[in-house]
Every structure is written in structure tokens, then in C-alpha cells.
Amino acid sequence: MRHGGMVVSASINKYIYGIVTKNFDTTFQAISADYRTTVLNMPTTEGAVAQGDAGEMRLAQAVYEYFDLRLPINVFIASEVPPGTGLGSSGSAAAMLSTVFSALTNQGMNKQEIAEAAYTIETERLQAPVGKQDQYGAAYGGLNCFEFSADGVKVSPLRMSGSTVRKLERRLMLFYTGATRQARTILQEQRDNSDRSSGRTIDALHQIKALGWQIKDAIEQGRLDDFGLMLDESWQYKKSLATGVTNSFIDSAYEAARSQGVLGGKITGAGGGGFLMLYCHEDHQDGVRAALADLGLQQMRYAFEFEGARVLLHTTMLSTPFDWND
Numbered sequence: 001m002r003h004g005g006m007v008v009s010a011s012i013n014k015y016i017y018g019i020v021t022k023n024f025d026t027t028f029q030a031i032s033a034d035y036r037t038t039v040l041n042m043p044t045t046e047g048a049v050a051q052g053d054a055g056e057m058r059l060a061q062a063v064y065e066y067f068d069l070r071l072p073i074n075v076f077i078a079s080e081v082p083p084g085t086g087l088g089s090s091g092s093a094a095a096m097l098s099t100v101f102s103a104l105t106n107q108g109m110n111k112q113e114i115a116e117a118a119y120t121i122e123t124e125r126l127q128a129p130v131g132k133q134d135q136y137g138a139a140y141g142g143l144n145c146f147e148f149s150a151d152g153v154k155v156s157p158l159r160m161s162g163s164t165v166r167k168l169e170r171r172l173m174l175f176y177t178g179a180t181r182q183a184r185t186i187l188q189e190q191r192d193n194s195d196r197s198s199g200r201t202i203d204a205l206h207q208i209k210a211l212g213w214q215i216k217d218a219i220e221q222g223r224l225d226d227f228g229l230m231l232d233e234s235w236q237y238k239k240s241l242a243t244g245v246t247n248s249f250i251d252s253a254y255e256a257a258r259s260q261g262v263l264g265g266k267i268t269g270a271g272g273g274g275f276l277m278l279y280c281h282e283d284h285q286d287g288v289r290a291a292l293a294d295l296g297l298q299q300m301r302y303a304f305e306f307e308g309a310r311v312l313l314h315t316t317m318l319s320t321p322f323d324w325n326d
Contacts, residue, residue, distance in 0.1 A: 086269025091134025
């Protein structure tokens, strides 16, 4: 890691669920609600090959192999938001599955170990050109500053008053553009530009990182309007990272929102589609909703989430020993 990095991250209460049940034959099976009929079916014997390769199916197979599971189980995966919308669904799914499978293998992994396992699975086994922020955000939950360096990842919860947290939650609006995108293509172009030391890309990344530290200070000090303005400045730099980050529809929607009093915003995730995140005072929000509704964008309500990835066990499983290999 040549330059290091940092992000200010917020987790929201839109979840990815993994429901695990014992299978009564010798197979591991993962079923994804997001991909409807797509089914991964893998015998639990050595050297078996999985069927199906779409999205969460490939991820489920990779996590299963990473933890070297030989358990006959069914995993049903469902998400509250569509995949490919910039809200970190892939990293969240990897963190969720890593949490579930580490519990099944009695490894007792902590949040950092879960995040690192999820990142390793996505980047090494699935060759995804992603950073670590989504996996760490999903594993930890809450509002955090993540610092990335060759020495590892430093996690610092944002120091905010309860009133500032609630005000920020009210003023950050999410609107679905109605379009999903392939983050891999955008992120690969961004990485290629960075690896070639492209002056424009490297400069933009340095500017975004510098703004990240200023945004952290502004949020912690309760200067939320300053945060909104810096969000707009950061978005201008982000648009220069790769050709697919924005398009004419996104630009039109953003300008329509700005004309109604939005101070700043950005497309979440890599860009190209998904959700438009906007910072706006409460008394202007009705106008923003109306303007974006005319363009076909719908607001998604949310709240900040502070627990991160976790396993919910049935009470009978807590009190009764259960042998998955029976």
C-alpha cells in the first residue's frame, strides 16, 4: 500500500440475512432470494465442484471453501436492498457469511478477523478489485473512521454527541436511481489508472483522502453544513476517477436536488448507478422528494445501525448441544 487511505463510514439498518438449517443429505446448498432460482449445490466431499456462479452463489462457495467446511447445511441468503446498488452489499454478504461459518466451526472470530476474512475471500478467491471499507463497515457497524496502511487497519468510532448523530441521520437522504451497476468494471479502471500513476487519478484520490479528514473533523465538531459542502467537493473529484462513475441521468438528478436546497451529495459505492446520497436540511426535503420523484427516483428510509454482523441463535440451540455432523 503506497499511500495509505481513510474513509468515514456509516452503517444503516438495511440487512443481509443468512438463515442456516441442517441438510439431511450430504450436500451444502446456498439459495439466494436476490437471484431467485439460482442454487448452488456442492457435495461435502473433498474436491467437489459447485454449480452456479452468479453473485452471492460464487461468494457462498468461496466462503464455504475458505472455512474448509464439510457440513451438510442449507444457507438461504436474502437482502433488503438490491445487489449492485453501491451500499456495500457484496462486502456485507461476505462479512455475514464469514460470521455465520466461523460460528459453525467454533472459531470465535472477532470483528476485525471477520472483516479481514471477508476481504481476503473477495479479493483473493473471487479476484474482486475492492477495498476493505465495506467488509469493515459491515463487521463493526456504527459510524467509524477506518485508516488503511501497510501495518493494517485502525478503527476509530466517530466521537459524536447523540443529538449530532440524530441530526445527521435526519439530513442524509438516500434515493434509488433505479439502476444497478457492475462495480468491478469501474473499480478495475480506477485501480488500473492508479497503478499507472495517472496524474489525474492519483491527484483526485489524494484530494478525496484530504477531504475525508476534514469531513471527520466537521462531523465530530457538529459542523454538519460544512460536511455537506465538502461532500459535494469530494463528489466532483470522485467523478474523475473512472469513466463510469456518473452519467447524464445521475448528473441531472443531482442538479435537480441541488436546486431544491441540497448542499452536497454523491453516488454511493463505486458509482454508475445505485443510490444517490444527499445532505439536506429538513425544511427543504419535501421539495427534494418532489423534484426527484419527477425523475423517477424514490427515497429509501433508513436509520444508522451500531451492532454490525452478528449471529442470532434459536433459544433451544443455546441450551442444547447440537452436532452438525450427526
